[in-house]
Amino acid sequence: MVNGSLLLSTQKTGLGIRGQMTDTLYDAAVIGAGITGSCIARELTKTTAKVVLIEKENDVSCGSSKANSGIIHGGYDPVPGTLMARFNVRGSSLYPELAKKLNFDYKRIGSLVIAFDEKKKVLLDMLLERGFANGVQELRIVDSDELHKMEPKLGQNALAALYSPTAGIVSPYKATWAFAESAVINGAEFMRNTSVHQIEKDGSIFIVHTGHGDIRARFVINAAGVAADKISAMAGARRFIIKQRRGEYCLLDNKCYSLVNHVLFQTPTELGKGVLVTRTVDGNILIGPSADDQSADMYEYKGTTASSQADILEKASLTIPDIPRGNIINSFAGVRAVAYTAGTGGNADQPVNDFIVEEDSAVKGFFTAGGICSPGLSAAPAIAEYMLDLLGKAGLDTKKRSDFIEERKGIVAFGPAGTKKKLQLIKQNPLYGQIICRCETVTEAEIVQAVHSPLGARDLDGIKRRTRAGMGRCQSGFCSPRVTEILSREAHIPMTSVTKKGGTSFVLDGKTRVFSGSGGNEE
């Protein structure tokens, strides 16, 4: 199969994949287009800095940012005084307005940490104390009566809960896309399929060697998620270790939406916040995650297992005893990036138990936002603010430019629109009249926009994350041939070069013997 034409076509549509080194000197090169890197890139575009956002995958939000709980935490969980605590609370407070400006869904549904036995109730008080120390607003303990009124389907053993009304939910990949796209709208360059091989420093300039040529930048920001330790090592910066903790989830059909009203946690364990049951902004029910420490040789492995799937459902049944398992439409896994310092003299590696957000003490101009596990999604906008401060102190001109575009339109979704709006949309653009994904009511107009938006989709998963086409109960059974055709047509990618998620994830493998094809871009 031909890969070259894919590159060519992406260049044609002006989306910044380059074949060779450019003479451009960037002020800042951000490595990794997850939620952290995307927020940082956007923050940087508020200044006059010339910014490039480098991503090894075919799209933004392909790592930890893609598969997590999507919770904007209240901020009562992190230990007071940590960066986690500080950025969580600050980030959480920034989300409502950012969601409005950048047009992604954010719903402040509140969270409950539930104690299921007397002994665990003391943990609620501990979390409440932490919450006060961290400056979380509106926290309170609710008793059994109130709790069961708030959550009618809750297990009978639920005794009390810590209620955090300020906790919310977002679609993590849509949020990431929104931040990254806002950065692109404000002049940041996005380079996809660009993996970093080596980082050199030539005087005061970094040269980042990538699969698509060398990138020169005054400052490098490492936001590489599970690869942050490797990037740091390339630059000769502080040694730390990222361990991957795989988390499995399962997702229920949106007809189960009323199963829970809030984000339901159980009291935390050593391994994390435990198994939660929550609504998603798109109306599904999400259950998970498991927490499986993954060995280094399983790097970026995101498979699911029968045992963990059974385990999360078993654990979740303490919270909600009647989980309609027949309505599971999908299961998936993500990896959390957990930072450790290498153990010396035969000692075990020590968990950092915090984010690493710093300029390297030895390699000046090299910044890291590493170990961004939970509550990283909540914290990302605050990490970005802080990062900009650090960059300012290191000599970047952080004076705000006057022409920064705060707003980002995104895609106008047809399904959730009211009847009048629907009529108007079809009138303006007849493609809104053509439903492609039946389960989620996604129209051709939205899919076309997903390809042509400032930071457009180049694969089926990218379209799925932007529009929800294929996310419903038929899991793309009906719409994948249509979406493949539209992507092929709009992005000028031959049908046989369309991928599920970039790389060699080709959807199709050649033509039939007697080709009678219709639709798409034939060659």
Place this chain on the structure above:
Amino acid sequence: MSEKIYDAVIVGGGPAGLAAAVSAYDNGAKKLLILERDSRLGGILLQCIHNGFGLHYFGEELTGPEYAGRFVKQVKKRGIDYKVNTMVVSIDKAADFGEAGLTVTFGADGTEHVVTAMNSTDGLMFLRTYSVILATGCRERTRGALVIPGTRPAGIFTAGSAQRFVNIDGYLPGRKIVILGSGDIGLIMARRLTLEGCDVKLVCEVMPYSAGLSRNITQCLENFHIPLKLSTTVTEIHGRDRVQGVTIAKVDANRIPVAGTEEFIACDTLLLSVGLIPENEVCAGTGIHMDPVTKGPSVNQRMETSIPGIFACGNAVHVHDLVDFVTNSSLLAGRCAAEYAVAAEGVFRSVPCHEPAVNSQAPVIIPVCPGNRVRYTVPQQIEVDDAFKAVIQEIREGASEIPKIQIMFRSTDVYRNVTIFIYSGNDRIYMKKVRIVRPGEMQTADIPASALVNVTGLLTVSIETPEDMID
């Protein structure tokens, strides 16, 4: 809002919808509209380019497009209206319709329905109709519903979407294929892909018997030496970008994989043919009673759902094994929808104060229930309405022609040398001997109406084995 009041709006232009439309027309309903979401009439048959369709109905072997084509021709001959690329958004009672300030200018007597549909040229349409025929077909079960462990690479397809890629779009889903599930589409695709030069490694089926038709096992697998592994499932999918292989394993009687029986099969494609589910998204808002086993609406002997005037037929009601049977149930639905519309229209014209149109007397219901070894029955109930009473009266008076009511059902497992009984209380009102029943093949029982003369309680359909007889 449309000024025109349709006799019937038919949701779906596949074999069910087409037959229903033809039958409705021939039974006096002339104001019809078929709404089809794909770009052509014909439904899923258009991608079923193999033959074997029509043996029962036409008495000859046709391909899917040929079978559909015959009905498309009949629809066009009658001048029945249809719209393609059109999606039905909702079905509402005219009485409770008034969304977004749209004026409701017509009777609120509950005899009319409003079908909201959309496409690129007409935008949103609010179509008034006396009856609605749901002929929405079915969809395939997915990997997600099965919760198959492993990675999530490209190269995992439901058999039907692979079939569309191959037969409509002209592209291959892969080269080295493993098929999970022995549903008919999977078996057909095993043959189709072999003919395209693909290497179909094997078909595995978690059950100890095949889910597909026996003829497809012979014609699609055995004739091509493709192994069928029963009591076997896929326990893990491998590969990051594209499928690189699957692990298969034997399962025990509870369908739990047996440790130590795992085997890695290198492949680049996994096709799933693990069951079909009636597609009834459009029912969701209507309050139509759904059968939890068939996952389709419960219907009576007229193929009418729990909402008067809304009929359903074909795979939207329950998944059929042969399209010929889909046609039969759809012809019935079409005729009954026409009768409903004609009656409703009559009332509507003559009684300006909008009396309820039909079923003036609350009918008595005879529930039809699955008994031993029966998974479900369709219809789920027989309604003792005026028409039914008239038939019974005629029989009592010695009518020469005795109409039959067909009960369709499926067995829970494979059984041999069985007798099918239908009980009313302890009375056997129907009996039929069958050499073998398989869950993959639909069974029918045609009960003469005369057998129902004295029935008042529920009917139970049972499959009894020789062992039962000894008891």
